[in-house]
Amino acid sequence: MSERILTELAESFGKLFMVGLKVSIPLTLAAFSTGLMIAFLVALVQITKIPVLKQLMRIYVWIIRGTPMIVQLFVVYFGLPNIGIRFSSFVSAWIVMSLSVGAYCSETVRAAIQSVPIGQLEACYCDGLSFWQAMIHVIVPQALRTAFPPLSNSIIGLVKDTSLAYNVALVEILATAQRIASRTYDYFWLYLEAGLIYLIFCSVLTVVQRKTEAWLERRR
C-alpha cells in the first residue's frame, strides 16, 4: 500500500464516516422507528383479530416478505413517478425500509405482547386504566424488553440494508466510496473502507445492545 493510498484513505475515512452519520444512521433510525410503529399496529390487529383488517395485514406481510427489498425500492423510486407519485431517494428508502421492518418485526412484537400475562391487562382494567393506557404503562414496556434482542438484531441488519438505497441514487456510504474511487481507481481500498465504516457502526450498536440488555435485566 503506497503512501498516496494511505493519505487518500485517511481523507476519505472522514467523508465516509460523516455520510454515515448524516445519511445512513438517520435513515436507519427513521425507518426503524416508523417500522416499529407499523409492526406494533400489525401485531395489535392480529391479537385483537379485527376481521377485514387482519386479512389485509396478512397480505401486506406476505408481499413484503416475499419480494426483494431492491425490487420494492425500484417500484417506489422509479415506478411510482409513472403514476404521478414522486419521492426523493431518501424518502423512498425510508418508506420501503419502514414497511420491511413493519412486516418482519410484527411477529416478534406480537409474540412479545402475548408473552405478558393477560392477567396484567385485567389488573390494569381493575385499576381504572383504558386499553391504551394499559398498553403504554404496563404491556408494551414489558413486551419491548422481551422483544429487545431480536429487535436490536433487526436494527443492525437495517444499517447494512441502507446500502441498498445506493441503487435509488441516495448518496450514502457506498455511493460516496464509489464516487471517490471512480476518480482514483482505488476500488479495492475504498470498498474495503466502506465495509469498515459499516463494521464500526454495527459494532457500536452491538455494544449498546449488550449494555441495554444488562440494564433492562437489572430492572425486573
Add this chain to the structure above:
Amino acid sequence: MYTLLNVNKKFGDNVVLKNVSLDVNQGDVVAILGPSGSGKTTLLRCAGYLTKADSGTLIMDDQQYDMKKISSRALRNYRRKVGFVFQTFNLYGNKTALGNVTLGLRVSQKMPKEQAEAIGKELLERVGLADRMDYYPSKLSGGQQQRVAIARALATNPEVVLFDEPTSALDPELTGEVLTVIKQLADEGRTMIVVTHEMEFARKVATRVVFMEDGEIVEENTAKEFFENPQKERTKEFIYKSTTWASVNQKDEEAAEALPQGE
C-alpha cells in the same frame, strides 16, 4: 349496600350462572364456597366487569350498573369503588411494589406523584411491606406479591373488595400471611367478597357464607349457622368432606394456625 341482581352467564351452551343474586351489607365479609366449576370465579369476574354477563344488574350507592353494557365513564366510576384481587396476583412486572400500588391513582385518577406515593406507602406499610416498596415483583415471594396486590386493590379506598381464591396459588407456608392481612381488613370493617377453599378462614373471618353449585346459590347463611347448622344435604356433605380433608391437609392446618395469631 352492594347488590348483584339476577346475573346470568353462558359460555356457549354451558350455563355457568343461573339468575344469581347476592346482597352484601356494609362491613360484611362474604365467603363464597363451592365445588370446582360451580361458577364462583365467573360470578366475581362478572362483578368486576372482566367477563361480560349475559344479563344482570349491580346496585351500589343507589346507582345501578347494567352488567352487560356499561359506558366507559360509568365503568371508571364503578371501578374506583371496587377493588379486585386475583388468584395469580397479576402484579405489573415492570413496576416496583410501590409502582404497582400507585399506577391506577397516577394514570386513571391523574393524582400527583407525591400524593399517590404517600397513599401507596401507607398501604404497603399496612400489609407489612414497608421494607419492600422498591422491589420488583420477581424479587418478592408469592405471599408478598399477593399482599402488594391487596394494597393495590385498596389504593382507591374501595367500598367493596373482591377476592378470587387469594391463597390458592401460594405455597402452604405462605397462605397465613395473606389471610392475616385479609382478616385485618375484616376487623377494620372493610366490605369484602372472598371466593375461597379455606374452610377455616371462612369459619373464622367471614360474617356470611354463600354456597354455590352448578351456577346457583344453594345455601346462604351467617358463617356460624352455615357451619354449625347447614340446611341442605349438599352443603352438609361439602362441609363434611372439606373439613375431613382439611384435617389431613397441612395447608389448611397452617392457615388455621396462622389466623388467630394475626397482628
